[in-house]
Amino acid sequence: MIELPDDELDKLFRKSSEELDPQFDPEDWNKLKKRLDAHDGKVAGGWFKKWWPLGLLALLVPAGFVVYFFTKSTVSESAKTKQNVAITPRLEEPAAHPVSRAEENATRKPEDPVAPPVSRAEENATRKSKEPAAPSVSKMIRNKEAEIAKSSSISNSNITDYQRRKKLPRSQSKTGGVYLEPNRSKQEGGDGAFSINKIAESKAVRSVLGNNAVSQDIIANQDRIEQTISEDQARLLISAATLASRTLNWENQPEIPAVTFSAPEPASEPAKPEKVKKDYAKWAVRLGYSPDLSTVGFKNYTKPGAAFSLLIEYGLSSRLYLQAGVVRSVKDYTANAGEYKLPKYVTDINTPYDVDGSCTMFEIPVGLRYNVVRDEQSKWFVGTGVSSYYAQKERYNYNYEHYIHGQKPYWQGKTGWFLLSHINASVGYERTITKKLSLVAEPYIRIPVKGVGYGKVNLTTVGMWISLRYTPAFK
Amino acid sequence: MPGYTSAVLIELLDGCLQKNRRSQELLYKQFYGYAMSICLRYTRSREEAKEILNDGFYKVFTKLDTFDSSRSFKTWLSRIMINTALDHYRQEVRRDVFDDVEVADNVTVDETVISKLAHEELMELIQRLTPSYRIVFSLSVIDGYTHEEIADQLNISVGASKSNLSRAREKLREMLSKINIGDYDRVTR
Structure with missing residues (x-):
């Protein structure tokens, strides 16, 4: 036994400590440099670790708005188009009417030697051209007759279409399914609302023709027409000004709402298949985060790690989806040393009483998801499958009851693949945010079927995925 | 270590404050031996000492703005290393048993x-x-x-x-x- 006094002993160790000059190891600096890079955000990983929640939020919020407004405008446009389809017949009618009226008259009265009433525009044009050259009026009228006859033959089919469209269901029509045209008098089968034009037109023609001898026949014919509508004339002349301002008066007829009512019915039919199509969206992508609570034998829980997932889903049917993807997780756990298969060189010198594990793992899950309950806004589902693990980085700290020099303090490294090592089970709830985005909450469990990692531990993991599910445009 | 309060050191510290990696590396190299000798006597192995050394230097580089340049950098550094080692010790103290060294036979040595x-x-x-x-x-x-x-x-x-x-x-x-x-x-x- 050495009998060194305290001060001598202290001096010996103090001197030794002061003069000790361990050699610089570049590897130590490299390790620190990596940490500093991560801290300063000079590496993608470091920046990502620090700022990923904010980055994700910054991406998702505008993306969500864009998707929302895009889908909204698309829906409203398609709705508008559908409405237009429904409304078109009604809107087109007044425009088509003046032309078809003349055409129809020409068609119905081909034997009439006098030109039937023509459209107001045509009449105005006729009047303008007639005023400066009165003697050529008969020629112009002949031309007009020819034009009308020509146009009537061309537009026969249009008239037929028009008449077909205008025909109302008998149940909703006071006229028993026959549309009363406003440009005809009651004697002619119309409702007489527009027949003022005929009178005005005939008067205008007469004033243009005046006392021209050539036009006496025409005037006589005009008189005949006026005679046939004399009953209406009395009524119409009284309210001519009013009727002029009520050009769409015919729309207020009780039959018209029946037109608008019946039109949307066929338009709503094609919407149905779209709805069905949405439910059958084939592909979806899920980006998720979950706390990772790993344990061996459901005891000695430590702080939870973190897991991030990227999953692709393929719809086998509207309810059944095939899922696959990749999960990166950090698993922190503590287990008794007996639950590890420790190598001899660890246990030969001293046996640890427990081991603290910290492992960075990649997981390849493959499974099925079944939508048990679903409606427009939400879905409840269950999932099951298998997972393979890749141990990328492992560290096991061995904790000993007694210190013995030379005992192994830890093991660090990676052990690679463990195929089909776990069975997965989960239940989940999906809530629709927009047409293409939804939020998913999915508690899960990974049940070990074989050991993983350096110590081949049966590692059970529980957690809850909080995921964003995106359904791309292609379905 | 001579010259640790010199202009060169101040220049190095300025570079470290600006997160200049080269300056940090030079400072690390210059004080590696000193800091490591502290860490070694507070730990049971060189590997453990390295962890504490890097934890300590990490604090130095990230908290350098708290350093009072009118004082000795070496003293500040040693305080950081010792405190880091003590933190490490506190974390592990519950698992360690104190009396675990075999008592040697009475052997007289020159x-x-x-x-x-x-x-x-x-x-x-x-x-x-x-x-x-x-x-x-x-x-x-x-x-x-x-x-x-x-x-x-x-x-x-x-x-x-x-x-x-x-x-x-x-x-x-x-x-x-x-x-x-x-x-x-x-x-x-």
Whole structure:
């Protein structure tokens, strides 16, 4: 036994400590440099670790708005188009009417030697051209007759279409399914609302023709027409000004709402298949985060790690989806040393009483998801499958009851693949945010079927995925 | 380390404040040996000492703006290293059992042999002490802390600190006694 006094002993160790000059190891600096890079955000990983929640939020919020407004405008446009389809017949009618009226008259009265009433525009044009050259009026009228006859033959089919469209269901029509045209008098089968034009037109023609001898026949014919509508004339002349301002008066007829009512019915039919199509969206992508609570034998829980997932889903049917993807997780756990298969060189010198594990793992899950309950806004589902693990980085700290020099303090490294090592089970709830985005909450469990990692531990993991599910445009 | 308050050091510290990697590397290299020798006497292995060393330097580089440049950088650095080692010790103290060193037989060894022992070997003897003995011995004997300060740092009584120091010395004497000539030859050849 050495009998060194305290001060001598202290001096010996103090001197030794002061003069000790361990050699610089570049590897130590490299390790620190990596940490500093991560801290300063000079590496993608470091920046990502620090700022990923904010980055994700910054991406998702505008993306969500864009998707929302895009889908909204698309829906409203398609709705508008559908409405237009429904409304078109009604809107087109007044425009088509003046032309078809003349055409129809020409068609119905081909034997009439006098030109039937023509459209107001045509009449105005006729009047303008007639005023400066009165003697050529008969020629112009002949031309007009020819034009009308020509146009009537061309537009026969249009008239037929028009008449077909205008025909109302008998149940909703006071006229028993026959549309009363406003440009005809009651004697002619119309409702007489527009027949003022005929009178005005005939008067205008007469004033243009005046006392021209050539036009006496025409005037006589005009008189005949006026005679046939004399009953209406009395009524119409009284309210001519009013009727002029009520050009769409015919729309207020009780039959018209029946037109608008019946039109949307066929338009709503094609919407149905779209709805069905949405439910059958084939592909979806899920980006998720979950706390990772790993344990061996459901005891000695430590702080939870973190897991991030990227999953692709393929719809086998509207309810059944095939899922696959990749999960990166950090698993922190503590287990008794007996639950590890420790190598001899660890246990030969001293046996640890427990081991603290910290492992960075990649997981390849493959499974099925079944939508048990679903409606427009939400879905409840269950999932099951298998997972393979890749141990990328492992560290096991061995904790000993007694210190013995030379005992192994830890093991660090990676052990690679463990195929089909776990069975997965989960239940989940999906809530629709927009047409293409939804939020998913999915508690899960990974049940070990074989050991993983350096110590081949049966590692059970529980957690809850909080995921964003995106359904791309292609379905 | 001479010149650690010199203009060169101040320039280096300025570079480190601006997160200049080259300046940080130079500072790290310059104080590596000094800091590592502190870490070694507070830990049980070189690997563990390296962890504490890097944890300490990480604090240095990230908290450098709190350093008062009118004071000694070396003292500030040693404080950081010791505090980092103590944090590490506090984390592990619940798992360590104090009396775990085999007592050596009473073997008389020539004192000249001891004086010629390599510094690394003597440091290894400190590392072989149980954590509580090692920490108290290092704080008291090498880093000059009083028993009151040690008691405060480790949340123990002053009496416990004194007792641990006494036992640490005793253990070191025992271990020195175990070293025979053969071991000495092996270490120094």
